[in-house]
Amino acid sequence: MDKHVNVFQQTIMKDFHHLLGSGNILRENLSMDEQQELFDLKSNTDIVILPADKGGAIVIMDSSYYWAEGMHNPLFDINIKTGVNQELITDCNEEFDNIFREVGNAAYKLKRLQWQRFHMEACLHHNVIPRGLRIRCMPSYGSTYPNLLAKWQEINIETSFRYMQLLIDYFKPHEDEVSALIEFLHDDNNSTPLLYNTTTYASSNCTRGTWITQLVFPALYSFLLLIGLTLNTIVIWAFILTPDKSNFIIFLKNIVVADSLMILTFLFKIINDSGVGPKSLRAFICQVSSVVFYFTMYISIVFLGLITVDRYRKTVLPFKKSVLNISGAKLLSAGIWVTMFFLSLPNMILSNTKLAMEHSMKCSHFKSEIGLTWHAITVSVCQIIFWVNLGILLVCYSLITKELYYSNKRVKGSRRQSKRHINTNIFIVITVFFICFVPYHFAKIPYTLSQTRNVFNCSVQNTLFYVKESTLWLCALNACLDPLIYYFLCKSFRQSLKKIFHPKSKHIPLQKHAKSMKLETDNAEC
Incomplete structure (x- = not known):
């Protein structure tokens, strides 16, 4: 508004100078009241002062008529719904003015x-x-x-x-x-x-506190980065010493690879969210790092579903031969990686980086029109992957629980303690799954609604954003909780850890039949 008033004042002064002659000195010819009136125009939001398209004239227009004219201007074809709150339009005058000008x-x-x-x-x-x-x-x-x-x-x-x-x-x-x-x-x-x-x-104009996004979340991801690097380095070392003697171990090794790739993306997120990285880093995160993060997250979800099916078969159908041998498990794992890779690859290459770098920092701005369409397809496929695997976990663990319940009723004496131990360990997978992945996918529903529908005010939108980011951190926490699954469910993994930390220790023979039965039932799949 100040800029337009200044242009108006300069035009008036130029006309006075032209009337007086180029050789005359322009003197102030406005009274104090007139100067005060011009000054009051700067703070008047009821009018809009703009230069005309041609001729150098100045146009003074009612602001409500100006915005209504702009909203229905066929040149811009702005999709603003009717019945808009007038207070919102008044508050957004300056921003809309910049948009119209650009x-x-x-x-x-x-x-x-x-x-x-x-x-x-x-x-x-x-x-x-x-x-x-x-x-x-x-x-x-x-x-x-x-x-x-x-x-x-x-x-x-x-x-x-x-x-x-x-x-x-x-x-x-x-x-x-x-x-x-x-x-x-x-x-x-x-x-x-x-x-x-x-x-x-309204969503873009809703500001958030930077201390949470630039301090709290980077600190949380830094914690995961340190713990995750330490644990997964040990896990990788242990699994290198573990032979591929079952489908269960093959699936676990694939989760280790996915977790390791996910942990590497934490560093770029920490630097970017802290605000210390260059502008070009944002493009890398949107096109590569974030894609790898979600790519590995859903890889882990798929393999947790396969592990659940394997546990169900070993617990409920222990004497039935598996239809998938070790070679088949490796081929299935490779097929999953290839499928997810080609599903995610277009999200990296279908971009509009140059234009987005000049005008915005949102990840969606880095995608071309085709890229946005493919991104929507990818999101839908990933949602299907989650809900299908959630259904697999619920069904399989319900049947496992039922089988263990009746088994505990049938088994008496020394084996009761062994079965209680199985009950404890067998629910580690579903516990990790519910802690890490379920909150995010439930929180994403209202968050997406807040971004696509004008149904929440600014404070609710901010709350949903923080909830979404917090649950996304829980998804990242999965990379640090998966080692618990390896340790409690795989005897071969524990033996590899003993070789690493106690390389000179000798194998301790099992002396009691109950203890031998406990280890046998606990780690039959490893």
């Missing part, structure tokens, strides 16, 4: 470039040279040497045509760049990140 300037520049190109292409098509592109300095002795004059005119025409083509080729990339900017600022299908509607604007 889009208007870009559209005006695009029209100028297009008109210039269309004009020159038409001139080339009809073999006409515009007056401003003709070479005016013609030979003065044309009547004396007509042949020379004719050749000069041929050169003139050819040079003018080549210059016109040069102008077309030179400004075409600029035209494409401006056109891409307008398309980026506004997409008719609302598929681009910057959506001109009250819902998106």
